[in-house]
Amino acid sequence: MKKQTIKFLVLGLICVLTFSCKEDPLPKPAAQLRLDYKVAEYDHFENECPFTFDINSDAVIKEKTACNFTIDYPKMKATIYLSYKPIQGNIDVLLRDAQKLTYEHVIKADQILEQPFINKDDKVYGMFYSVNGNAATNGQFYVTDSIHHFLDCSVYFYAKPNFDSVMPAASYVKNDMQHIMESLRWK
Template sequence: MRFLTACCLLLFLWSCSDDTPPVPKPRSYPRVDYPQRAYTPLGADYCSFTFERPASTRVVRETSYFDEAPADSCWFNLRLAPALNGTIHFSYYPVSSYAQWEELRDEAFELVGVHNQRASDIEEIVIHRDSARVHGVAFDIAGPAASPFQFFLTDTTRHFLRGALYFETQVNPDSLAPVIDYVKEDIYRIVETLRWEGANKG
């Protein structure tokens, strides 16, 4: 009887065995509550341009840059909604000569090039809005780079505006990808609605 019981137990255990290796559970990331999309004018009267910014952002004027005054009074940050935990940094330069414009353009490319060591790919997106005299390049930076998206906008004669997106968290392309895609749509809205407003108001 004991022998029969042991045989039945072994048969039961054998039938329950599975040679399939265990599969790790997919990594989960914190849920992000995205703000409802709505836009409002920039509202920075110290700048010579305006655009439609996400209503969920906060404009914070830059008063110092590495312990020095910014190159122009129109340096500011767009603080994203708290759930997104990031900032778009803006720096503006009034252009007085073609040589200065070339220098600013080259510097914008050089600043993006800093991320080459960690980026897996950098896509350049050419911007031309002829009717508004808005031209430039956006840089979509893939991989664990510190800044996943940068751009510059200019009329090539009087204005030069540079923007750079940064997140206040450790760079993880997988977990940040949905957030980056969400913020990129807002940046494209900025690019599409920017217009120059004449002389810088200082």
């Protein structure tokens, strides 16, 4: 009986050693939050200002001063600043200021892409700047009719600039900015 017990113990020990041998545990890599946003739906925005545009229905628009707005994205901690200025023989100064504002981010930006915008039918002309990298803003634009109206726009996130972490939100808001620019009409 002793011999049989020893066989069972040896067999049991072999089974335990065989099935308990696993690979060394490895730490899991740090997970990144996946940011998915629903497809944007747009509402037409119009008030007494000399322009109209379409705005994302999830955004909150507030008029700060006469025809100067903030468009907030609370879920993304982002704000679009939209500023209107009438042209009074100062189109060169307005254009230079808008371009200067964009290129102040060149220190932190990896790349600034310029995309001209021309809508001859509605007399809306401008430039969209896509700022890539760890800059304070990821997108800016200006539009004008070259005679009476000038509007500039930029987006800022309330987070430390880290392009990799805000990229999904930045891309979403940049698409909204482009939609604002493309839907803008002068009255």
